[in-house]
Amino acid sequence: MLEIRWHSRAGQGAVTGAKGLADVVSTTGKQVQAFAFYGSAKRGAAMTAYNRVDDQPIMNHEKFMRPDFVFVIDPALVYTTDVTINDKENTVYIITTHLSTEELVASQPKLAGKNVYTVDCIKIAQETIGRAIPNTPMLGAFMKISKMYDIEFFKENMKRILGKLPQKIIDANMLAIQRAYDEVK
């Protein structure tokens, strides 16, 4: 079982990202689950979304999770929420920030000694898609770090999932995914 927790703000696309990832993974014959914590959340409020991936049918519906991966797609959440809660010794963090990994860990001591990667999904999204929607670039970074799928295979599947959007937006998302794949450190 692979478990992922997303830290996001409502409106940044974490739910769409989690469902998109689940969709891609499902095409490879694996079992998937994607869900989120809602509430009367307003756009901009901190929220979490989740993925589970397994070879067996996923029967666990508890919201509690000890994640293998933590995605943080908004740079401020590292400071205003505890992104390390319920983590494991080998939990991998992919965090959106303009800082280098060293600078980030120095600014948030809770991350010291943890397996942290950084990529500026906000900047990438702004420069490619034109809006600060950092969900798809995060998935590009995840493909690089996890080596889950070949990036071209992943992009092809994401094209299908984003199929209803205008071609310009799809192309921009592909560019964003590739840039995050290349830039994550």
Place this chain on the structure above:
Amino acid sequence: MAFDKMELRDIEVWDGNFAAAQALRQCQIDVVAAYPITPSTPIVEGYAKFLADGYVEGEFVMVESEHAAMSGCIGAAAAGGRVATATSSQGFALMVETLYQASGMRLPIVLNVVNRALAAPLNVNGDHSDMYLGRDSGWIQLDAYNPQEAYDLNFIAFKVAEDHDVRLPCMVHQDGFMTSHTAQGVKTLTDDQGYGFVGEFQPMNDMLDLDHPVTHGVQTEEDWHFEHKARQHRDLMLNVTPKIQAAFDAFEKLSGRKYNMVEKYEMEDADVAVVCMGTSVETAREVALEMRKEGIKAGVVGIRVYRPFPFMEIADALKNVKAIGALDRSSPNGAAGMLFNELAGALFNTDTKALLSGYVYGLGGRDLTKAHLRDLYKELQSNVDAGKVTTQLQQFIGVRGPKLAFL
């Protein structure tokens, strides 16, 4: 058919709401009268979009309340249409008055209830308060544990409800957010398979049959009311169960997916059993397997058909266990829990010596964790070891503050 078919992949990643909306499309609903409410909104939104995009032939009636939504459904069903809607929580509560009209008028409406807590305090998350509120309303109630089942049970609901020996409305329940907003793989039927399963709508006493004028919703008073209600109860007790079983069998033939009145998991040699509904059934299944590795013979019983209540089937499922935990996701507010009471009733005149204890859990969406269930199984096992219920009969799982226990 004058609408477009939709090509689906064999497995789509859908949440429970979208799965239900797709089932409504494939069943080709004539009328949806709806007033949206979280977390059920995407079901009727989905139908409306399919309608606007030409994937279904029907009418979407926008109304001013859930009371009006079900009233619109009643009118459309009495007129002779295939009718469905969806609601949750406060909307369901407002709909209750009309639920009794729908069942008393024997109208085969399908209502998707995305289970959610009832205020106060206001809460959009999932528990079973609204489902429990509907249990005396004369509807058939089916319970889904995951998005796949929310999809499948809609087809089964129409098949059973519209049968002329049944003609009773049917609710399909799924857990708010835990199923409705959780995307999982859903094995799909093709449009032809799905529609072929439910078939052409067969009207009965419809108001649009102008050669046979009929008055619906009549007044009876004391001289006839009891006979009508007795007939409805009789049909629920005797006619519905065989039709549900036939629909389950036919659906298994079509899809390979098997449903049962009472779902039994690891029950063949179980000493301790948890009885619950919704997503909790699946989490408990996973925990039961883990407990077995620790030497506790744990099993799970899930209620699939909540009304008519599978009285005999559940007594049979539990006949050999030594301790039972009845898990209610609704505050009984001054009584033992519903499942505790129903199980006690089903088992009372049998030879069982099982120790029955009740638990209230998960109100307002409070997480039921695997750790909770592990502790529960251990407690049931300690009851078995002691030969008696070692706790009070009613306890709470996952509530903060000093321990609460009653009875």
Place this chain on the structure above:
Amino acid sequence: MANKGWDEFEIGAMLRSFEGPIKDIATTHQEDRAYSGNNSFTASVADWRIEKPVFNKDYCIDCQFCWIYCPDISIISRDKKMIGVDMDHCKGCGICVEVCPTNPKSLLMYSEQTDEEQALAAWPAKDTSKADSKGEE
């Protein structure tokens, strides 16, 4: 329909108006319709009356006012000609008499036991004072 058991009626809170299928109901007169026992047409409310309307066709102008206003659909009219009153369904409310515009009225209320022939023979004459007063309104 009285005292049927739970197994003796059709399901649902519904009642049929007619025995068997009915074609072209709009052009079929009430007396020719196969009303079912559940239809109020087959129930008589004649015994509810204390007073009854008597119809005098000599003064009737077939204005149809009584037909429109009758709350029990008890005015029988054929081809827009007033024929009489359905005495099985008339409850004796007197509205038909109230709305009758002729002078003298073409419908008047009498006690239930009054002989119709005698009532017609003693029908009041035109009220001239009323006609005079009209001009002063």
